[in-house]
Amino acid sequence: xxxxxxxxxxxxxxxxxxxxxxxxxxxxxxxxxxxxxxxxxxxxxxxxxxxxxxxxxxxxxxxxxxxxxxxxxxxxxxxxxxxxxxxxxxxxxxxxxxxxxxxxxxxxxxxxxxxxxxxxxxxxxxxxxxxxxxxxxxxxxxxxxxxxxxxxxxxxxxxxxxxxxxxxxxxxxxxxxxxxxxxxxxxxxxxxxxxxxxxxxxxxxxxxxxxxxxxxxxxxxxxxxxxxxxxxxxxxxxxxxxxxxx
Ligand code: ADP
Numbered sequence: 001x002x003x004x005x006x007x008x009x010x011x012x013x014x015x016x017x018x019x020x021x022x023x024x025x026x027x028x029x030x031x032x033x034x035x036x037x038x039x040x041x042x043x044x045x046x047x048x049x050x051x052x053x054x055x056x057x058x059x060x061x062x063x064x065x066x067x068x069x070x071x072x073x074x075x076x077x078x079x080x081x082x083x084x085x086x087x088x089x090x091x092x093x094x095x096x097x098x099x100x101x102x103x104x105x106x107x108x109x110x111x112x113x114x115x116x117x118x119x120x121x122x123x124x125x126x127x128x129x130x131x132x133x134x135x136x137x138x139x140x141x142x143x144x145x146x147x148x149x150x151x152x153x154x155x156x157x158x159x160x161x162x163x164x165x166x167x168x169x170x171x172x173x174x175x176x177x178x179x180x181x182x183x184x185x186x187x188x189x190x191x192x193x194x195x196x197x198x199x200x201x202x203x204x205x206x207x208x209x210x211x212x213x214x215x216x217x218x219x220x221x222x223x224x225x226x227x228x229x230x231x232x233x234x235x236x237x238x239x240x241x242x243x244x245x246x
Contacts (some may be wrong), residue, residue, distance in 0.1 A: 002029045002064075002065070003025045003026045003027065003028055003029075003062065003065065004028065004029055004031070004063070004064060004159070004160050004191045005025075005026065005027040005050050005061070005062070005063060005160070005193070006026050006027075006051070006060075006061065006062040007023055007024055007025050007026070007046075007059070007060075007061050008048060008060045008061070008130055009022055009023075009024055009059040009060070010022075010023050010024070010046075010049060010056045010058070010059030010060070010061060010197065011023075011056060011058045011059055012042075012045060012049055012054060012056050012057050013057060014045075017215065018044045018045050018214055019045040020045050020049065020056075020212070020214060021214050021215045022059075022215060022216075023046060023059075023212065024059075024216070024217045024219075025210050025216065027050075027160075027191060027208070028191075029189075029191055029194060030157075030189055030191055031132065031187070031191055031192070031193075031207060032140045032182075032186045032191075032192045032194070032205055032206045032208070033192065033193045033206060033207075033208045033210060034193070034196060034202030034205075034206030034208070034209045034210070034222070035047065035193060035194065035195045035196075035205070035210050035212070036193055036195070036196065036199055036209065036210070036211050036212075036234075037050050037211055037212040037213050037217075037234055037235075038196075038204055038213055038235050039197075041210055041212050041213040041234070042197065042208065042213070042214050043091065043164075043195045043212060043213060044082065044164055046197060046210075046212065047162055047164055047193065049061060049068075049160060049164065050063070050068070050162070050193070051063070051068075051077060051079060052068040052069060052071055055069065056187050063077075063160075063242075064076060064160075074105065075102075075105040075106045075108070075156040075157065075158065076156075076157070076158055076159050076160060077153075077158055077160050077161075078149070078150065078152065078153020078154070078156070078158035078160070078161045078162070078164045079161075079163075080146055080149045080150065080151075080153075080161070080162070080164065080166050081164050082164040082165050082168065085115045090244050092136055092137075092138060093136065093137055094133065094134055094135060094137070095124065095129060095132050095134070095135055095136075095137055095140070095148045095151075096121070096124065096133040096134065097132050098137050098149075098151075098152055099117075099120045099123055099124055099148065099152050099155045100112070100117060100120045100125070100152045100155070102120065102125075102151070102152035102154070102155035102156040103116045103117070103119055103120040103155040103156060105156040106156040106157050107157065109178050110157065119155060120151075120155040121133075122228075123151040123152070123154040123155040125150050125205070126151065126154055126178075127147040127148075127150050127151045127154070127181060127193050129144060129147045129148060129151065131146075132144060134164065135219040141170075141174075142167075142168075142169045142170050143167070143170040143174035143175070143178060144165055144169070145168070146166050146170070146178060147178070147181070150181070150185075154185075158190070159189070159190055160190070160191045160192075160193070161182075161185065161190055161191070161192045161193070163182075163192070163193070163194045163195065164195045165195050165196060165197060166194070166196075167177065167179075167196075169195055172204045176226070179201060179205065182194070182205070183205055186205075187188075188208060194206065201230070202224070203222055203226055206222055207221060207222055208220065208221055208222065209221075209222050211225065211230045211231060211234045213234040213235070215217060217230040217231075217233050217234035218230035218231075218234070219233075220234065
């Protein structure tokens with residue numbers, strides 16, 4: 001099996017305060033990994049480490065088989081950050097332009113063709129925002145903006161989507177529709193890592209769960225997570241770390 005992300009014995013501290021400690025986990029091609037844990041438990045930090053946005057203090061990380069600090073295929077990754085639903089006032093480009101820029105990342109050094117522009121338009125269609133193509137990204141609602149970023153990732157043919165609480169501030173109906181979109185993208189073979197505080201949302205769709213509170217309390221399939229005590233231990237105050245075999 002091909003690992004999309006391989007994290008080995010990784011630790012990271014902000015100054016002297018450890019945020020991620022001795023974490024090892026792998027994400028395989030086609031996985032839908034739910035990354036959960038209490039507030040401030042290191043989820044965003046771990047995601048940033050996976051994507052090379054932070055450098056670990058110790059341990060190793062590979063992305064698509066490449067050491068993350070040498071990784072040069074950024075077009076394969078679609079990242080939707082926590083801030084994407086709010087703010088965004090600095091994106092005075094239209095949705096269509098934003099998505100075409102994603103295609104631009106895919107074509108790299110060659111020219112954008114008519115077909116490339118069509119592929120970008122199809123990505124808008126896939127996520128259901130064709131009607132918003134001429135709108136500016138900073139004029140979109142939170143949920144619409146998430147879709148625009150997903151379309152951008154699709155246009156660049158990203159095969160890993162990393163999402164950090166993508167539906168914060170999104171109404172319940174749009175949220176359901178958004179998660180259905182994620183399910184269908186995962187069905188089409190795109191690997192997903194999702195940080196989400198609503199554990200039910202995660203256990204309903206993810207095939208794998210990583211549950212952390214600085215240290216890793218569970219990494220494995222969703223069924224064994226549901227049957228385990230990892231949740232109570234990670235969210236409790238006196239929990240001890242359980243090292244699962246997988
Ligand atoms: P989560 O995503 O699970 O809420 P984070 O990864 O954002 O957790 O944060 C983990 C810990 O690191 C928290 O205690 C947080 O306060 C701290 N932290 C996060 N970002 C920074 C930063 N830039 N500087 C210092 N401490 C930080």
